[in-house]
Amino acid sequence: MKASQQVELFDTTLRDGAQTAGISFSIEDKMRIANRLADFGIDWIEGGWPGASPKDDLFFEQVRHRQWPNSSLVAFGSTARPGHAVEKDRGLNNLAESGADAACIFGKSWDIHVTKALGITLDENLELVSGSVAYLKQNLGTVMFDAEHFFDGYQANPDYALQVLQAAANGGADVLVLCDTNGGSIPSRVFDVVREVVARFPDIIIGIHAHNDSELAVSNSVAAVQAGARQVQGTINGIGERCGNANLVSVIPILKLKLKIDCDVSGDELKQLSSLSSFVNEMANRLPWKHQPFIGQNAFAHKGGIHVSAIRKQSSLYEHVDPALVGNEQRILVSDQAGRSNILSKMQLLEPEAGLAADDPGVAEAVKRIKELESAGYAFEGADASFQLLLRRAMGRFKRHFELVRFRVYDEKRGHDDKPEAEATVQVRVGGKLKHSAALGNGPVNAMDKALRAALVDAYPNLSSMQLSDFKVRVLSTRQATEAMVRVLIESSDGHRKWSTVGVSTDVLEATYRALNDAIEYKLVIDQVPPPDELLD
Known part of the structure; x- marks a missing residue:
């Protein structure tokens, strides 16, 4: 671990984040994310729950050979099951044998959960907490205790909630983590409670684990730090069960840039925050949130x-x-x-x-x-290439490379179960020469794209490297139903660059052609291909 630590960062993307609806990390995904988090310098990386699933078991087996100079691996679990000796509890022994640097176990701190969910007495729960922590301390260097439902438990029975923390401290816990498990707390309440807990346990690190059910997980985490908490648990991009967890992508720059707390993230590491967020989204197969604070495409x-x-x-x-x-x-x-x-x-x-x-x-x-x-x-916010061409036209700095004579698209379907067949024919004029081409495609848009570029590739060979990488259609008015204007956004690529263009029409194929025309013209412009003198815009 780093020596100058003020606030520890604890990432639970691979455990709490993996509980997000629609996300399923493979072993390879988990390994790549863990190594990326370690490269970023996250202090504690929670890998999962050993013994809970074959996938988690395999992950801990594969990560034994890790080389993380500034990060430590955490295994997650629970206190021993009621009625079982802690030294014989399979769950605790799975943690001890996991090869992790630390364990983080949760226990009940809300009295009604003890008596109703576990069905044991309040004193028996205290023994479970202290005994489980003490047993793990014999086998691992660091043990953290997640006080589940702590803020709700504190509100219902503050004396008992504090007794649970004391039991974990008596067992030797290195960190006492206050969990807002239901995500219903508000920052002022979190601040007051954390401040009291910090005062009662001055020699133990106090942590915060906030869920986002009230959209306050980041605010609650920051409030906890301002009240004296020295560890923040969360996930990259705020993924997690239900509404998610505290978003470390927001917490980190708030701590470093707003509160001037380094939290062991250097300036160079902070510059990797956007790419880290994108990487985890890619592994989770999620589209990025364009309006995500700090790192979203529209954040600035x-x-x-x-x-x-x-x-x-x-x-x-x-x-x-x-x-x-x-x-x-x-x-x-x-x-x-x-x-x-x-x-x-x-x-x-x-x-x-x-x-x-x-x-x-x-x-x-x-x-x-x-x-x-x-x-x-038209919308030029996501169509920089079309915007550049528009500006060139307005300034008299644009010359067309080709002129459309006509296009025709056939889309034929025979029988209810047969696949449709699409064919496009295109005729263009390049200089004084007519070019004609036809192409079959996987749908009319693909057919038009192929035919248009086929008609031009002899005159402009560099178009052979160009391909359509994304295609979106937006109906602009639902009141007009199928007669409505549509906007087509196209993203194109040549393997090195990407650019976006837009076209609008009541005819989806004409809108597509307009966007394709701009995409091709832009490719020729950025490649500095001279247009024929006969075609002036």
Whole structure:
């Protein structure tokens, strides 16, 4: 462990996080996440519950050969079962034999759980807690005690809840963790209770384990630290059972940047926070939350013209921290709320060499054109490539590489159970030459994409590396049903770069063509392929 520790970070993504509905980590996933957490420098990495499942058993077996210089592995479990001697309890012995550096066991601290759920006396529960902790201390260097339902238990019977903590302390617990298991506590209450517990146990680390059922897990964790807690338990991206756990991706920068508590995360490590979040999302097969504080794609996105004008002068006017500190970046969105500041800022990011001035007539024309197009259903927030082409057109700096003559798409289905067949034919003019191509596809969009690029690849060989990587259709008005305008967003890639384009029409194929046209034109622009002189926009 690191020597200068002030607040310990305890990650339970692989145990509590794995209980999220819809998430199922494979052994390989768990190993990769654990190693990534260790690379980041998380103090305590909870790997699971040995003996609870073959998957957890295999994980602990495979992780025995870990090389984590700054992180320790934790095995999770419970106190001994009532009526069993602690030294013979299989669960405790699984923890002792797991190869972990530490154990974290939970026990009941709410009196009604003791008498109703366990069916034992309050004194018998105290013996279970102290005996279980003491037994594990004989076999492991560090033992932590999770006081389950502590805040509810404290409210119902504060004397007994504190007796449970004392029993764990008597057994030799290194950390007493106060659990808001039902996630119903509020920060002011957490602060008051934690402060009292810290005062009663000044020589033992007090931790907080908060659930997010009231959307206060991060706030409760921060309140606990401000009251003297020295360990925070949580998960990456706040995943977990029901509404999730305290989100360490938010807790960490709050501790370091707001409270000035290093929590053993260096500045360089903090810059890896965004990539760590993305990595865990990928392993969990979850789409990232674009509005996630600190690291979300839109966490530092600015859309209103007044905001953009201000941050061009000083970013802190509308940004609470420098996004680079957490591995994120500022985004300038272009929409019907855009002004000249948006255009200038966006172009500075996309084309710093362009040298635009605020009074450039092309900027005013671009603002006007954007507002017109967005009123018709276009959205340029997620279509930077289409925006760049629009701006080039407004400034008279764009020349088309090809001109569509016609396209035709057939989508034929024979019989109820047979798969449909799609075929597209495309005719384009490149310079003074007509190009014609046809292609079969897995649906009409794929057929059009293949036919269009096939018609152009002889003139522009670099298009052979281009492929469509994502495709989204959005109906803009449900009141018009199938007659409604649709917006198509396309993401394209050439293996090195990705770019997004947009098209809008009442005809989904025309909207698709518009987005495809921009995608191809943008590829040719960024590859600096000269257009034929005959085609001027």
